[in-house]
Amino acid sequence: MPSGGLDHGGVRRASVASVIETRRLEPADRERWEELFRAYISFYERELDQTAYDRAWREFASDAKLHALGAWLDGRLVGITHFLVHPSTSEPDLCYLEDLFTDPEVRGRGVARALIEAVREWAREHGCGSVYWQTHETNVVARRLYDDVARDEGYIVYTLPV
Secondary structure (H helix, E strand, O other), X not given: OXXXXXXXXXXXXXXXXXXXXXXXXXXXXXXXXXXXXHHHHHHOXXXXXXXXXXXXXXXXXXXXXXXXXEEEEOOEEEEEEEEEEEOOOOOOOEEEEEEEEEOHHHOOOOHHHHHHHHHHHHHHHOOOOEEEOOOOOOOHHHHHHHHHHOOOOOOOOOOOOO
């Protein structure tokens, strides 16, 4: 190969990683978003009826209380995250990252990390003091990433159904 990384046809040959694009979901993303969200719900062995998906999408579209971002790899929506902001009694508002899911076919390629960073940037721009989330203790793969990008504060989550 000639110097400068060009082949004989003048085309640059390089092993370039795909760029992950993160942005707010748009109406055209609805179908793929729902596929990913259904896979997320299934991962945690839960079920939702269609009205729950419809309600969530309406909330994301209004962008008032619940927010959603997507991650695109090679032009395809491959990851989603949902989050919200709430006040705190002792610090600036907090951003709770409620859901995070990456298409299993692209795991390990930085999609979840890019989504977490996108939420962090969104939270910074909106005056939040921090971003926090929870995961199941058995979600070992995700916890490796989480241990790398954030710190485990040691809190235990309790749930009281009403």
